Amino acid sequence: MSGLTTTWARLTPAGRALAVLLPIVVIGGAGTTALLVAFGGAIGATIGANIPIVRFLAASVITFLITVPTAFLLIYMEMKIIALMNLRIGPDRVGPFGAVMSVVHGLKVLMKEDYTPPSVDVPVFTLAPVVVYTASFMTLLVIPFAPALTSMNLELGLLYFFAVGGFGVVGLMMAGWSSFNKYSLLGGIRAAAQAISYEIPLTLSVVGIVILTGSLSLTAIVAAQSGSFLDWFIFRQPLAAIIFFIAITAESNRTPFDNTEADQEIVAGFATEYSGMRFGFFFFAEYVNVFIVSALFSAVFLGGSHAPINLPFHPEINVDLGTLGIGLPLLAGLAPVVGTILCAAPIWLFAPRVRTWQALLGGFLIFGGLSTAAIGVWAVAMLPPVADLLFFLLKTFTLVFIFVWMRGTLPRARIDQLMGFAWKWLLPASLLNIFATAIAVLITG
Amino acid sequence: MDRALARDLQERFSDRLLVPVRQRHDETEIRVSLANAVDTLRALHDEPAFGFEMLIDLCGVDTGDEMQVVYHLAAARSADWLRLIVPGIDRAAPRAPSATFMWPGAEWMEREAYDMFGIIFEGNRDLRRIYMPDDYQSHPLRKDFYLADDASRSPAAGVRNMERAGTPRDATAATAVRRAKGA
Amino acid sequence: MTTETTRPTRPSLDDPRVAIPGSSSWYEPAPTPQTERQAEFLNLRDGEMFINMGPQHPSTHGVLRIIVKVNGEQVIDLDPVLGYLHRGVEKLCENADYHQAICYTDPLEYVSSLFCEAAPVAAFEKLMDVEVPRRAQYIRVLTMELNRIASHTLFQGWMALDLGGLTPILWSFIERDEIVDMLAALTGQKLLYNYYRIGGVNGDLNHEFMSRLGAWMSRAAKHIDSNLGLMNENELFVRRTRDLGTLDAATALRMGVTGPNLRASGVPFDLRRDRPYLVYPELEFDVPTRTEGDALARYLVRIEEIKQSIRIIDQVLHEMPDGPVMAKLPRLIRPRPGRAFGAVEGPRGVYGVYAISDGTDQPFRMRIHDPSFVHLQLVGPLTRGNLIADTMAVMASLDPVMGGVDK
Structure with missing residues (x-):
């Protein structure tokens, strides 16, 4: 026993790590190999039989992992762009031009005390950020980044988006109710009222596009906009685009519709009692939401992954590297x-x-x-997917920039103006849009 | 200095002025007794010859012997401030009529005078302390106020160094109260 | 080892809350009403609740607590609780000599502290019957107007911030920073200048101040105009402030409102013109008034005042005479017994000091009248029936500074 202790004490940190990891790897590897040998066929068959489920799980994990760097990027964008609009310098300490600042913010939030106030409804309070974050990253599943880069090409993609995206408000409401705080309660109720009001024009505004394309699948909607930029739905359905843009601004609780967390009125709204990473989840979810709604807008109205003009030429840069022979390693080394x-x-x-x-x-x-x-x-x-992704992200980040720009420019609307605008203007306008589209489709056949 | 205003005031209020109208710089000062205060204020506000529509300031004064309530009024007709002093309020139980019947904006100024001097304004709907905490006992701007004396009666007595009980060694009511000579 | 002893029945002697036995949470019992008005306020009807804003709250302009009684989003009533910043300045001044008293009044309205100095100085000069040299009068007008601009630009930014706009406050700080630096070059301090003395000012204009002022004046009007574009032409801002918190002239007079808030209701009362002091009668300027009396009008009147202040500064710079900046006075100020009321037109209204002298070197009574204190009373009447968000908008448009309110 003592021999083992002295040996352990003499080891370097690397040696200790190796001593711990090596047996695990060996035993784990052997076990896995044995399992695969024994049941490999059965596992393969199960996976093969349940491809959609496996695909869904893999896609969910990947989208979840994508959201975190996306949120970091958006937070940095917002910090820096608003700072420049405010004539400030903004983040400039961590990384080039402070680009890693948002990551450091994320680490800071992780390391903060995760405090649950007494007298909150603990299970609901704990679950609320999870619900909000899940709802926001699950909607990312149906976004068609490129024809080859769509996680789940659902037939009812648009409907899925609105349904799951609307689920986030349940999380906000849970946070507002369980926090045992009047600011939180008001924030939660405001979030619910706002989301319910704006879901309707949001959903109705895309009905015209559904009539035109005859499909709820986002991939089909993007495919219907191929050709030049004049085929984009923003030019064929301008009213719908305006309604949709206003509604997604309200849905993602951005300025000028950020009444749910109006800090001059109700401190931080539903997030008042949250701290540490639980608050971080709300914070991240907001930015992920901004990215997702921008992506949706560019998919539905800006032609998604299509280039603005159809490139007439497709350059063929085809070098057969095999013909170089020994020259290839020489080139790779010398170049x-x-x-x-x-x-x-x-x-x-x-x-x-x-x-x-x-x-x-x-x-x-x-x-x-x-x-x-x-x-x-x-x-x-x-590689067409790369070009498609590039165009898609270009459009999406242009919209993200517009959201940030609005935040830097506009004051907040009052809650009654906000609701009145949804019910008195956006709803009739979206209905009008549907009728006009339907009549146009009828006439032109 | 607005001589015409002094003449008008002297004529109109000759029956109730305690001392003749005084003028100095751009200030005109009249003194009326407690009983006539409300009527005088109303006359100054309502009568078109005066038209003192603006109550610029209302404050209490502790002269060491008595309490006073001082109003500063302004009107469009004159470039003078009109100062209305209501002297002779009992220091032990000061009471004065409220001006909120005419100037609702006087409410907080009366609350402040109540808080600082203990003057009870009859007719003010909301006469409670405005600056000091609700359980505070004394009135800080009175000339016989000691912090220490008050602290010994407050719920925080002896807790914080600042409010530890103890009066100046030679402090008696007679020596401590500073009395105004010419006020 | 008992669990009761770990938690005292009173968490702190300053804290009136009590613990519920056997529960982990605190609750604050409703206070017993002391007056008729408070009883009416504390009486909650069905569906109403209290929301506590402050003393730590993002938009209370200092340390103010407002208890708001709401029904959903609608404000039924509200009750401001003052005193969190109360320093007892009036009592301190009674125990200080006349020069020291000026220092105490300085931090009252910390946004525009030159006006807080000007009022007691004016009162003491009346007590002393001293005439201020003409150059000192011009310097006072110049510095006060600069401070007025600094205060109004800050108001503009705060107003936008309270309505949720992030950018205007930082844009307006450009002008304020420049003015503050200018005054710091003149007085040595950035916020609490302590520049005016009984009988004059502390030191003549210096080169750095004049060069900074010249550079700023050449572009001030243009800069301020460009800042305004962000708000005046903003549909959201205009819609949120128009017809909000409308105050008619009669009510304004009865509530004791002064300054830009009164002029926005259509009463052209400006001490600079109606109760002339210093060299204002010789200067040419307009008194901007509006008749709407809503939050937007209060905002626009202040913006117009910035332009008038620039006009006044321009004239002052052209007409400033040479000469001494201090009157000949004894070192120890000991006025004859008497009373004096000194008032100046501050950026928020009439800032007055009522001083009583008893012949000693200390003021016997020094009453400080602050316009913010009076204006804060209006938040209740003006927001009743509006929404929670309007509380902040109305308060921002009245522009109170809590340092002055709480004295």
């Missing part, structure tokens, strides 16, 4: 060196004050940039 020196040469020649290593570093960076750009161009040209 960075030669490229770096070639790029460094002008710096070194024309800027004599720059030291040699600085010139070389600059040359390396330039070469890296150039080759990355070349590979990117090649990928866009050769």
